[in-house]
Amino acid sequence: xxxxxQTKPFVRVAIPTPLHQLFDYRWQSPFAAVPGTRVKVPFGxxxxxxxxVSAETSSDHPPNKLRAVTSVIDQEPLLPSQIMSLLxxxxxxxxxxxxxxxxxxxxxxxxxxxxxxxAQRETYYLSDVSALPPSASRAAVQHTxxxxxxxxxxxxxxxxxxxxxxxxxxxxxxxxxxxxxxGMALSTVLPENKAxxxxxxxxxxxVTAVSHIVKALGSFSPILLNGVTGSGKTEVYxxxxxxxxxxxxxxxxxxxxxxxxxxxxxxxLGRINGxxxxxxxxxxxxxxxxxxxxxxNGHADVVIGTRSAVLTPMPDLGLIVIDEEHDGSxxxxxxxxxxxxxxxxxxxxxxxxxxxxxxATASLETLNNVAQGRYQELVLAQRAGDANPxxxxxxxxxxxxxxxxxxxxxxxxxxxxxxAGNQALVFINRRGYAPTLLCNDCGATADCQRCDAHMTxxxxxxxxxxxxxxxxxxxxxxxxxxxxxxxxxxxxxTERIAAALEAHFPNxxxxxxxxxxxRRKGAxxxxxxxATRGEAKLLVGTxxxxxxxxxxxxxxxxxxxxxxxxxxTDFRSLEQMGQLIIQVAGRAxxxxxxxxxxxxxxxxxxxxxxxxxxxxxxxxANAVLEERRLAAMPPYAFVALVRAEATDAASPHRFxxxxxxxxxxxxxxxxxxxxxxxxxxxxxxxRYRAQLFLQADKRSSLNHCLQRLxxxxxxxxxxxxxxxxxxxxxxxxx
Ligand code: ADP
Ligand code: ZN
Ligand code: ZN
Numbered sequence: 231x232x233x234x235x236q237t238k239p240f241v242r243v244a245i246p247t248p249l250h251q252l253f254d255y256r257w258q259s260p261f262a263a264v265p266g267t268r269v270k271v272p273f274g275x276x277x278x279x280x281x282x283v284s285a286e287t288s289s290d291h292p293p294n295k296l297r298a299v300t301s302v303i304d305q306e307p308l309l310p311s312q313i314m315s316l317l318x319x320x321x322x323x324x325x326x327x328x329x330x331x332x333x334x335x336x337x338x339x340x341x342x343x344x345x346x347x348x349a350q351r352e353t354y355y356l357s358d359v360s361a362l363p364p365s366a367s368r369a370a371v372q373h374t375x376x377x378x379x380x381x382x383x384x385x386x387x388x389x390x391x392x393x394x395x396x397x398x399x400x401x402x403x404x405x406x407x408x409x410x411x412x413g414m415a416l417s418t419v420l421p422e423n424k425a426x427x428x429x430x431x432x433x434x435x436x437v438t439a440v441s442h443i444v445k446a447l448g449s450f451s452p453i454l455l456n457g458v459t460g461s462g463k464t465e466v467y468x469x470x471x472x473x474x475x476x477x478x479x480x481x482x483x484x485x486x487x488x489x490x491x492x493x494x495x496x497x498x499l500g501r502i503n504g505x506x507x508x509x510x511x512x513x514x515x516x517x518x519x520x521x522x523x524x525x526x527n528g529h530a531d532v533v534i535g536t537r538s539a540v541l542t543p544m545p546d547l548g549l550i551v552i553d554e555e556h557d558g559s560x561x562x563x564x565x566x567x568x569x570x571x572x573x574x575x576x577x578x579x580x581x582x583x584x585x586x587x588x589x590a591t592a593s594l595e596t597l598n599n600v601a602q603g604r605y606q607e608l609v610l611a612q613r614a615g616d617a618n619p620x621x622x623x624x625x626x627x628x629x630x631x632x633x634x635x636x637x638x639x640x641x642x643x644x645x646x647x648x649x650a651g652n653q654a655l656v657f658i659n660r661r662g663y664a665p666t667l668l669c670n671d672c673g674a675t676a677d678c679q680r681c682d683a684h685m686t687x688x689x690x691x692x693x694x695x696x697x698x699x700x701x702x703x704x705x706x707x708x709x710x711x712x713x714x715x716x717x718x719x720x721x722x723x724t725e726r727i728a729a730a731l732e733a734h735f736p737n738x739x740x741x742x743x744x745x746x747x748x749r750r751k752g753a754x755x756x757x758x759x760x761a762t763r764g765e766a767k768l769l770v771g772t773x774x775x776x777x778x779x780x781x782x783x784x785x786x787x788x789x790x791x792x793x794x795x796x797x798x799t800d801f802r803s804l805e806q807m808g809q810l811i812i813q814v815a816g817r818a819x820x821x822x823x824x825x826x827x828x829x830x831x832x833x834x835x836x837x838x839x840x841x842x843x844x845x846x847x848x849x850x851a852n853a854v855l856e857e858r859r860l861a862a863m864p865p866y867a868f869v870a871l872v873r874a875e876a877t878d879a880a881s882p883h884r885f886x887x888x889x890x891x892x893x894x895x896x897x898x899x900x901x902x903x904x905x906x907x908x909x910x911x912x913x914x915x916x917r918y919r920a921q922l923f924l925q926a927d928k929r930s931s932l933n934h935c936l937q938r939l940x941x942x943x944x945x946x947x948x949x950x951x952x953x954x955x956x957x958x959x960x961x962x963x964x
Contacts, residue, residue, distance in 0.1 A: 237262045238285040241299060243271055245280040246333040246341070250325075250940045253280070254289040256298040266307030266314050270300040270343060279343040281309065281332045283318075308346055308526070309335060312580045313543050320573060325936050325956040326566045334566050335541040339519040348523050349516075350416040353386035354379060354403065357413040364406070371395060371402035379412055386415060420529055423499060423506040429465060430614070436462050439608045440469045446584040446606075447474060447548060452575060454555075454600055455588040457610030459816020460617055460780075463588040464494065466610070467551050468501050470586070475504055475531050479548025479583075483534045484570055486557040488512065490777050492755055493762075494553070495534065502532055509535030509542060537562060537570040540577065547581040550574050554778065555587035555596060556809050561961045569959055571596075590816060591809035591847050594855050598865040613820070620787070620818040620825030622843045626834040634730035635722040640788045640828050641734060648738060648767055652785040652823065655769040656727055657776070657814045659791060661744040662697070663689035663726045664719035667705070671714035676706065680916040687719050688746070689726070699915035722790065728770040741766035743775050776813040780820055787818040789829040796836055799910045800962045801863050804838060805854050812847045862925065864959065868932045871963065872922040872939070873909070874954040881948040882906070882920035888944045889954075890922055898935040901926040910964055917953075921963070932958070 241263045242252040255271055257263050263285040271280050277300060289296060309317070313335065321331040333341050340346060356379040363380075364372040374395050378387060392399040406412040432440065443453060443466070457463040471481050488495060488510040498506065507521035507530045524530040526543040533539055537560055552560070552571055560570040571587070578585040587596055587605070599605040613619060627637045636656070644654045664687045667676040676685045678696035685694035687705060695702045708715045719726075728742040741760045748754035754774075760766040764783040769775060795807020811829060819825020831839060842850040859866045872889055874882035886906035893903045902925045909919035926932035936956060943949070 238287050239293075240286040240289045240296070241269070241282050242284045242286055243269060243280040243299075244283050244329040244332040245271065245273055245278050246327075246329045247273075248327055249329070250327050252283055252328060254286070254291055254296055256293065256296050257285065258298050259302060264307045265311065266309035268303040268308055268340070268343065270303065272297050272300060279303070279333075279341060280329070282307075283314070283328075283332075303343055304346060308340065308543075310543050310545065312577075313541070316573065316576055316580065317541070319576065320566075320568055322937075323933065324566065324568055324958050325940050326568075331566050334538075337515065337519045337522045339515050340522070344519065346519075346523060348418045348527075349520055351419045352389040353415050353417070354389065354392075355382070355384055355386045355413050355415070356380055356411070358409075358411045359384075361409070361411040369402065369405075371399060372406060375399060375402055375406060376411065379406075418529070420505050420524070421507060423502055423504060425503045426500050429468060429501055432465065432469065433462065433612065433614060435610045435612055436466050436469075436614075439466045439610060442606070442608055443470045443549075443584060443586060444473050447477070447479075448582065449584075450579045450582050451584045452578070452599070452605040453584055453586050454592055454596055454605050454607045455586050455610070456592055456607055457588065457590060458613060458619060459590045459813065460613040460820045461590070461610035462614035463590075463610065464497060464553070465614065467553070467586065467588065468498070470549065471502065471532065471551075474548045475502075477548060478546065480525070480528065480530065480544045480546045481532045481549045481551065482539065482542070482544060482547060482574075482577075483532065483551045483553065484540060484560065484574065485534060485536065485553045486559045486777065488534070488536060490754070490774055491779075492758065493780060494778060498532070498534060504531035505529055506532045506534070509533060509539040511536065540570040540573045544581075547577065548583050550578050550583065550585045552585065552587050553589075555589045556591050556593040558806070558961050561959075563961070564955075567955070567957050567960075569961075572959070591812045592851065594805055594851060594858060595865045597851055598855065616822045617820050618824055620815050620827050622815055622827045622829065624834045624839065624843050625828045625830045626832075627830045628832050628834075633734065634726060635790060636727070636730065636788070637830055640830065643786055643826070643828060644731075644735070644768070644788065647786040647826075648735065650785075653761070653764060653767050653769065653781065653783040654786040654788065655771070655775060655781070655784050655814070655817055656731065656788045656790065657771065657773075658722060658724055658727055659772050659794070659810065660686075660721075660723040661725070661746050661772055662686035662695065662723035663729075664723055665721040666719070667694065668718045668720045669709035669712060669714055670716040670718055672709060672712040674709055674711035676710060680913070682911050682913045686723065689719075689729075698911065724770050724772060727790065731768050731770060735768065738768055739766045740768040740770060743769065743771035745772070745774065748774070773810055773814075775817065776810060779817060781817055782821045784817050785819055785823050785825050787815055787825070787827045789814060789827065792829050792839070793831055793833055796833060796839065800964065801858075801861075802962060804857075805851075808838075808842050808847060808850045808854065811842065862927075868926045868929045869960065870924045870932055870936060871957040871960050872924070872954065873919065873957060874906075874921070874952050875914075875917040875919040876948070876952045877917055879912070879918040881952050882918055882954075885944060885946065885948045885952040885954065886920055886922045888946055888948075889939060892942060892944060893922075893924070893935055893938060898926075898931055898938075900928055900931040901935045903935075923963070 241257045267282045317331050321328040366373040525533045528545045600607045630637045647654050666684045681698045683698050692705045724744045728740050732740050741757045743757050761769050761781050795803050815827040874885050876882050905922040906920045
């Protein structure tokens with residue numbers, strides 16, 4: 231850093247607090263303050279780590295009232311100016327406090343003020359070959375160290391290999407260093423990945439897609455890679471990435487959940503040459519900081535991460551890939567509620583690079599962007615290899631005999647597929663044994679004491695569990711209201727279906743894949759391996775089973791509870807049902823054998839269901855888009871929620887009524903403010919929740935309206951014990 235004669239006397243600092251503001255401090259260093267640099271500052275009675283946003287010549291506060299920056303942590307800014315601007319924009323767009331937004335872009339250790347240093351490999355080598363060896367009798371450890379270095383013949387020896395000789399080896403090494411007999415070197419460790427296989431010959435559609443994306447490199451262009459399940463989208467990413475890496479650029483790949491897709495990670499590892507790092511919640515804080523720094527200083531060639539990886543600085547960004555772009559996990563659901571897909575667009579524009587959105591079931595937002603000509607669309611209509619698309623059929627279960635929720639026709643089909651030596655997969659998006667415990671005498675259900683929800687019966691552990699707040703209790707022997715022992719477990723979950731299939735098909739191994747059966751480390755991998763190798767002939771699972779897995783032997787998929795999505799309370803329920811069905815269906819017949827999908831329904835005449843099954847996802851999505859247009863909902867309108875919660879039912883309402891008055895008086899043109907209404911599940915985890923719904927014809931008017939709220943905090947008694955938040959572009963209204 232060069233010394234400047236005139237440094238500005240003040241800095242504006244972002245500090246992680248719930249306040250929508252920056253904080254001014256006096257700047258006393260002779261060096262100019264650089265935005266993006268971390269500093270320690272006094273805040274109240276504490277010392278906090280903040281990030282410099284700007285240097286200022288003046289402050290709105292009297293200088294004698296301002297405190298000085300305590301210390302500067304970074305020599306160079308941690309967040310480059312492009313990321314700073316992106317985050318400042320996001321703070322305004324999502325109406326989330328700037329300090330929290332900026333700090334959430336950093337891995338936790340850096341947030342705490344740890345030095346931004348990569349782990350160093352410490353090595354020793356012999357620098358003076360002619361020196362006399364230390365005495366073996368008087369300095370035994372020193373002598374051993376010397377011998378090791380001598381045997382290495384000048385090659386560096388890792389410090390870790392000395393620990394076994396003596397825990398005090400450093401003391402013995404000192405004289406060797408002082409006399410110039412040995413030398414020490416520190417070097418950065420770069421995780422270099424070596425590709426082990428080459429991948430298949432591309433099919434014509436894949437070739438076209440790759441060449442389109444490669445042509446788009448070097449300029450901003452959003453591209454939807456619309457490829458049916460099993461069409462080889464991953465292969466298209468991999469080939470494109472080769473070109474980007476050959477141009478010495480970096481690639482950012484966002485995936486829904488790395489932990490759920492170990493196969494995908496292995497495929498990337500098998501195919502990418504270069505420094506590949508991952509960023510996700512299963513890493514420990516040190517690994518996470520390490521990988522983040524490798525990305526930020528340009529060492530990492532490829533970064534694979536979940537949602538928050540989109541905030542990582544990458545100086546040579548040349549391509550962003552968002553795999554499964556429709557996935558809801560791309561939206562952060564608490565705190566800073568950003569959508570990674572939207573931020574990825576802005577990053578790509580800044581970097582001047584393409585964004586590839588890959589999916590078989592594009593989000594309605596993306597399809598609308600394609601229709602408006604804002605995104606290019608590349609289609610992969612054929613499955614890769616010899617695979618054909620699965621055949622979907624609705625199975626009318628009205629007036630049919632059901633065995634544990636499964637129709638005789640589905641069970642017969644499973645039997646047939648098993649006898650042919652294939653595997654079958656049964657999908658039910660509910661874990662546990664049964665969603666309700668009902669008393670046959672008084673009609674009472676076992677409910678959560680903290681939520682407006684039934685407790686789910688988990689038979690294996692004989693527990694009732696609330697899937698919303700995590701409360702648990704033992705399954706009661708008799709009704710908690712009338713003491714009757716006539717209790718019924720009503721409805722079905724994965725545990726019950728797995729048990730039913732085991733009973734129905736004795737001697738057939740059933741693998742259950744849901745959050746409960748895969749909680750232990752390595753358990754998911756074990757279940758997936760059983761499924762992939764074909765040892766488990768029957769697979770039962772929740773949406774975890776739908777996540778891009780490749781099970782070569784599965785030829786039949788049964789979907790049990792498709793109807794739930796038809797009448798869901800949320801405006802996205804239908805879209806999500808369609809995506810989930812197509813994704814699960816996509817597990818069938820991925821190799822040479824034909825796949826069949828049977829969808830159980832009590833609404834076989836439902837137009838949406840029929841469109842999905844007989845015309846496919848594109849036609850279905852068009853029909854849902856038309857509904858959204860008529861209802862003036864996203865993507866044809868812009869919506870936001872103001873959520874509030876408190877331990878009593880009245881406070882959130884009164885608070886939101888005040889918010890509503892603030893936002894409606896005077897009204898903002900083109901913005902409707904509706905509510906407050908109770909949240910669809912009013913009581914959750916012991917708190918009452920209400921919400922205000924904002925609907926606007928333009929993004930800018932919605933933003934404008936919400937600004938009034940962050941600029942004028944509502945001051946009233948209820949505000950003190952009401953927690954509230956703004957959710958712009960919510961993925962659900964829950
Ligand atoms: P998607 O991501 O579209 O679901 P994948 O990339 O996982 O599809 O590919 C599905 C399967 O087809 C994988 O097993 C993959 O190895 C294989 N595959 C992809 N492209 C080809 C190709 N050109 N030739 C043969 N097999 C392919
Ligand atoms: Zn009862
Ligand atoms: Zn609960």
